[in-house]
Amino acid sequence: MKRLNYKHFIRKSHRYLGIFIGIQFLLWTLGGLYFSWTNINEIRGEDLMSEHHAIRADQNFISPKIVIDEIKQSKTVPEITKFQIIEILGEPFYEIKYESADKKTETVVAGALDGKIRPPISKDEAEKIAVHALKKPLNIRQTDYLTENLGGHHEYRERPLPAWAVTFDGGPTIYLSAQTGQIGAFRTNKWRLFDFLWMLHTMDFDGRDNINNYLLRGFSILGVITILSGFLLFFVSSKFLKKLFFKKRAESAD
Numbered sequence: 001m002k003r004l005n006y007k008h009f010i011r012k013s014h015r016y017l018g019i020f021i022g023i024q025f026l027l028w029t030l031g032g033l034y035f036s037w038t039n040i041n042e043i044r045g046e047d048l049m050s051e052h053h054a055i056r057a058d059q060n061f062i063s064p065k066i067v068i069d070e071i072k073q074s075k076t077v078p079e080i081t082k083f084q085i086i087e088i089l090g091e092p093f094y095e096i097k098y099e100s101a102d103k104k105t106e107t108v109v110a111g112a113l114d115g116k117i118r119p120p121i122s123k124d125e126a127e128k129i130a131v132h133a134l135k136k137p138l139n140i141r142q143t144d145y146l147t148e149n150l151g152g153h154h155e156y157r158e159r160p161l162p163a164w165a166v167t168f169d170g171g172p173t174i175y176l177s178a179q180t181g182q183i184g185a186f187r188t189n190k191w192r193l194f195d196f197l198w199m200l201h202t203m204d205f206d207g208r209d210n211i212n213n214y215l216l217r218g219f220s221i222l223g224v225i226t227i228l229s230g231f232l233l234f235f236v237s238s239k240f241l242k243k244l245f246f247k248k249r250a251e252s253a254d
Helices: 002-037 064-072 123-133 189-202 214-237 239-253
Strands: 079-088 091-099 105-111 140-146 163-168 173-177 183-187
Touching: 002 189, 002 214, 064 091, 064 105, 079 105, 123 140, 123 163, 123 173, 123 183, 183 189
Parallel strands: none
Antiparallel strands: 079 091, 091 105, 140 163, 163 173, 173 183
16 A cells, blocks of 8 residues: 555656646757757858958058047046957948046047047948848848847847847848947847747746756756656556566565
8 A cells, every 4th residue: 555655656746747847848848959950150140141341451550559649638548458450331440448447448449540539330320331241132121229228138138338220121130339330249030039949948037048047947956856756657667677576586585
């Protein structure tokens, strides 16, 4: 009787755990299938993007010190945190990031040929940059200016702001920095499906990228318990193992 109750408890526990965990297991499996059967380059939109545009080296670049000295005339620059040459609409520029006196990160873009500080990217310029970034031309559906009010589920989350979002017919959206004109993200419908399945995979329904959340840990532990209960149920219900156990027990008794 006790043995039957023991087996009944294991079977019942395994059944209800299987129903509860099975839904999440199915979501994990569907996500895994999509991740493994799709081309990551297509998800990133690299098949739609044109090749990188290099900067010609035969131009007369001015010294970066001239730009830095000009910045110092109006602002305090304790230290420079980043310096690089970037390309905007075919022209070379210096992108200089520095930490201001109040510990805020500031960005200045200046012409690499004339040293003039460049104003932020306009809507018209953003659209030109986005169109130029595509391998094949697409019609622009809308262009939005993004500020600091993005939520954790936005597809441009945790990226530099402000930014321009240029959306084309068919769904692809190019996000580029309103300060530097550099493309920060390229989102397609394939990426959006990937992102949704990734959220279900990590079970981070707030920001989608925290794989150390307690919900995922809890379901992982329950998943292991479910599997172990299945193994245990097999061992206590296997006729073969019972015969083998009783046979060895009889041999040891003799």
